[in-house]
Amino acid sequence: RKEVEQDPGPFNVPEGATVAFNCTYSNSASQSFFWYRQDCRKEPKLLMSVYSSGNEDGRFTAQLNRASQYISLLIRDSKLSDSATYLCVVNFWSGGFKTIFGAGTRLFVKA
Amino acid sequence: EAQVTQNPRYLITVTGKKLTVTCSQNMNHEYMSWYRQDPGLGLRQIYYSMNVEVTDKGDVPEGYKVSRKEKRNFPLILESPSPNQTSLYFCASSSPGQPQHFGDGTRLSIL
Numbered sequence: 001r002k003e004v005e006q007d008p009g010p011f012n013v014p015e016g017a018t019v020a021f022n023c024t025y026s027n028s029a030s031q032s033f034f035w036y037r038q039d040c041r042k043e044p045k046l047l048m049s050v051y052s053s054g055n056e057d058g059r060f061t062a063q064l065n066r067a068s069q070y071i072s073l074l075i076r077d078s079k080l081s082d083s084a085t086y087l088c089v090v091n092f093w094s095g096g097f098k099t100i101f102g103a104g105t106r107l108f109v110k111a
Numbered sequence: 112e113a114q115v116t117q118n119p120r121y122l123i124t125v126t127g128k129k130l131t132v133t134c135s136q137n138m139n140h141e142y143m144s145w146y147r148q149d150p151g152l153g154l155r156q157i158y159y160s161m162n163v164e165v166t167d168k169g170d171v172p173e174g175y176k177v178s179r180k181e182k183r184n185f186p187l188i189l190e191s192p193s194p195n196q197t198s199l200y201f202c203a204s205s206s207p208g209q210p211q212h213f214g215d216g217t218r219l220s221i222l
Contacts (some may be wrong), residue, residue: 043201097161
């Protein structure tokens with residue numbers, strides 16, 4: 001089982017749709033969680049951190065469920081500019097601070 | 112401006128010719144890391160460093176070396192590059208456990 005798993009997609013949605021991505025992680029000692037966005041051939045950029053209480057940033061909402069070991073990202077009112085790959089990221093301590101990236105979920109938003 | 116700078120951005124070279132990809136950050140971050148990104152495999156961690164003179168292997172360290180003699184620099188060294196090291200490489204930095212800032216990436220082709 002991969003340490004961090006994401007549905008690779010692609011997700012094809014119309015503008016204005018709501019889309020949800022899930023990510024599961026295997027290490028119960030994982031300590032911090034993030035969603036990154038990556039445009040084609042560009043560097044990953046932080047979209048938002050994920051907290052147990054859930055957090056929202058405009059059209060984006062992130063949730064963490066430690067008991068079930070998954071995190072989610074909800075995008076409301078999708079825009080064409082949301083088309084990208086979304087990466088789930090998990091940090092944990094294992095003799096050093098390790099970072100594991102999910103393989104990413106590709107989103108296409110169409111007019 | 113806070114940034115992570117990688118050089119070169121693009122490099123085409125031949126098998127066995129030693130090369131170094133430099134990485135520098137101006138944010139006084141303790142944590143630095145190198146990743147490679149390959150289609151279908153996502154970002155995989157090669158090496159990371161918790162601080163000066165402290166480095167550790169990530170998931171795919173074979174064929175790579177790193178050093179951390181100064182806090183701001185974290186070069187990636189390929190002593191004897193091979194074609195299977197053709198990839199897109201990213202350097203990143205952060206405070207431990209915090210979101211990572213990425214460089215623009217280095218596209219490496221080894222013939």
